[in-house]
Amino acid sequence: MQRRVLIVVFPGFQLLDMAGPADVFGTAALLRPTDGYRVELIAVNPGAVTAGNGVTVTASSLGEAAxxxxxxxxxxxxxxxxxxxxxxxxxxxxxLAAGARRVASVCNGAFLLAEAGLLDHRRVTTHWLVAGELKSRYDRVEVDADPLYIEDGDVWTSAGVLSGVDLALALVARDHGHALARTVARGLVVYLHRPGGQSQFSTPMRAMTPRSEPLRELQAYIDANPAADLSVPALAARARMSERHFSRVFTEQTGLSPGRYVERSRADTARRLLEVTGLPLDAVARESGLGRPETLYRVFRRHWRVSPGDHRRRFQSKER
Structure with a gap:
């Protein structure tokens, strides 16, 4: 028996959020015609529904879906x-969620699930741009902005836009095994499991801006001088504070310890150097303040779960 997949759309929806998963399920259905998937679009107002890019699809009535x-x-x-x-x-x-075997969202569709009370006390993800807003708006939801998708019980959430394809492939693998999911991925010419999380595509995960003007100036100094001595004693002396007081105040006002902030700043510098220069890894490590290629590699794996070389191959600008 085919598995019925209902995709909720609305005026201004992201077409790829719908089309990506729909093509994954549709391809799987071609390979498993008897127990694959049947995809239906539903919307509050049935009929023509126009996506944010101007493409119009046809949907059935959400209210009448049964x-x-x-x-x-x-x-x-x-x-x-x-x-x-x-x-x-x-x-x-x-x-509909009350009668569904599982519920899922793509990108900021997670807000609609959260508003319906379906994400309370669950670990979820969404597009990195709006993860902070989801967390602050729905305080009973645990938001992790990095994974491409998260399964928490019978609720699945995915990150930005094309991560809906990653999510749909994971659902196919769960239903029919990795062999079928791999065949679908090969047919669509996509990764079955993309390496890394969405933070590799995002702007840096910044700390809060300090209220104190001296600390704001110090933050700017750290970002502009990654290879300088940025140890706690050196930074405390520059801020004219004792080390203990400086560490406490900096952490309170930025949300990060001085050491954690310095590492993030240096990692971001290294990432920019990998993207816009052809410097060898030892030079990138040195100029970003990370010191050695081994440290560069370790920091990249910790922050973005990819190696520096992989990041360069994916994101390096051709115009240098």
């Missing part, structure tokens, strides 16, 4: 902040 649901998947899009206030949409998602 019967067994294997997977309820909610797309994201730039219009999600408006859709969160749509009580009919949120109630419809909650109603």
């Amino acid at each position: 019967g067994p649901v294997d997977t309820l998947l909610v797309a994201g899009g730039l219009s999600v902040p408006e859709q969160v206030a749509d009580r009919e949409l949120i109630a419809g998602i909650a109603r």
